[in-house]
Amino acid sequence: MSGSLVIQQSGNSVVTDLGRFRGPRFGLPVNGALDQFSARAANILTGNEDSAPLLEVTALDFRMRASTDILIAVTGAPLRLTVGGRECQQWEPVSVRAGETVALRQITGGLRAYLAVHGSVEAPVLLGSCAPDTVIGFGLRLTDGAELKTSRSVPPIRQPYFDLPLFRLGLTRPEFSSQAVVEVTDGPDVDEFGDTADLLYTTEYTVSARSNHIGLRLGGDLPERQSSAEVLSRGVPVGAIEVPSRDELLVLHRGRGVTAGYPVLAVVTTRSLDVLAQARPGHTITFRRTTVPDATAKHRAALRELENLRSTVSTVFALLGIGSRPGWQQFAPAAGS
Amino acid sequence: MPATTTPTPVEVFESGDAALRVVASSPNREANWSTVHALAGWLEAAGADGVHGAVPTYDSLLVEFDPGVTSARQVRAFVLLGMRQLDFIGAPARAPREFSVPVVYGGEYGPDLERVAEHEQLPVEEIIALHTAKSYVIRCLGAPAGSPMMDGPDFPLPVPRLKDPRLSVPAGAVAVAGRQAVIAPAMAPGGWCVIGQTPLAVLDVTSEPLVPYVPGDLLRFHQIRAEEFASYAGRKLEAAR
Known part of the structure; x- marks a missing residue:
């Protein structure tokens, strides 16, 4: 109904x-x-x-x-x-x-x-x-x-x-923590930041109130790009970390414009994007470097946990007669006749 | 997009656990552009499991995928397979369509026209003449919402971006920056110099695809008078041929 x-x-x-x-x-x-x-x-x-x-x-x-x-x-x-x-x-x-x-x-x-x-x-x-x-x-x-x-x-x-x-x-x-640790992999343009790239991993950043679904803005010590050559617009992934200004770090989230012309310093893992989704203004963030294979493994572990949940739910729902799968209640009359 | 004989070599870079950046870095910019667009077309057509799609721009391509289904390693192998295929068959040729875009220049429609003229040290009429003088190749679709990114008019100097980007630029705004030209399909913030506005609707969220052009198509501007703007109301941008 x-x-x-x-x-x-x-x-x-x-x-x-x-x-x-x-x-x-x-x-x-x-x-x-x-x-x-x-x-x-x-x-x-x-x-x-x-x-x-x-x-x-x-x-x-x-x-x-x-x-x-x-x-x-x-x-x-x-x-x-x-x-x-x-x-x-x-x-x-x-x-x-x-x-x-x-x-x-x-x-x-x-x-x-x-x-x-x-x-x-x-x-x-x-x-x-x-x-x-x-x-x-x-x-x-x-x-x-x-x-x-x-x-x-x-x-x-x-x-x-x-x-x-x-x-x-x-x-x-x-x-859920007000001092989240966010895992990232090195971005394709990390070399453009020279030694200052390490600041990303040693600084505690604070989430700005100007953050939204397009991106989070973080205050703290900023890595600095060492060259000033113009970058042609190119596709940037969700999770890309850029330094567009001298004030804040920009971490792009799912509402991000698809193309941009800033170097990508690092990229937040799929798993840690969920952590960033829950960061409130004023919360602090520290970044931890990981590898793509490790990030993929963590994402898949989370998906396996959801699969286990799905199988539990479908068993319970079938017993209760919820959803499209036939439950035991529908077979009960036949068994009793 | 024009047929290419041989694609230029590409390099593949990690871009997180759900994307790869593919870059064509030969000295031939035109060939780089053809290569990344041909590769994007191949990837779309091949439709590998877990590959969401590809975003080609000038010399690079972002390939996005679901790391629960596939992995950076598998997608990298898939991209390199695509390159070998393109080496063998060449990039497919497709006849470009041409779009004709009426524009009211200056005044409330193009608040930055005089600023651009001053910067280029040319009369306003000459800026309009240069902007309407040739067809532009649509190089890629950009933000916001499928903007046609084009190599710009033959101005003497690159056009600087606005120091204070506007919070809101109307749909149909015709703008230039650096050596590039664009039309804004939707209202959005913007830092490019707006020199005019087209009355045609570029974006149609009720149709698929949302914008009528694809990279490789041609676009040409022509000047109309402000009094004519309203007579185009409700009309959509459509290919002339």
């Missing part, structure tokens, strides 16, 4: 997914959920495809009301989650009844939370993705009173033991 979510307090929230991977060849940034691990986990916890549209809630409190019974999961930065006034767990599936209000309050420790709904929500698509693009003005930025269509309803799941959480799926949650 389809239903809707009515946004009561939008705060700073959008409907997004893992990103517009076909965008860069057309000059559009990839965009999508900044903390990809948390976004994937939220979708997996609700039985969705990893790439299903979900809500990204940044920094500010958020409230919505569901018109039908639904199943949700909230991941990402630590916060206070309540459903119909009851305190609920993050990083677990949560049953929501028709008419109840879901509230995400006091996002602390990190910056971005993810809310997925079983069956997902409807959103316009461009080049295969619903991820908002602020430059061309595409996507669903939520406003107070906005309605999102949901495609599936899940009857309330009964918890026979009073006050115990419904599920305990045992995912290792990411750590």
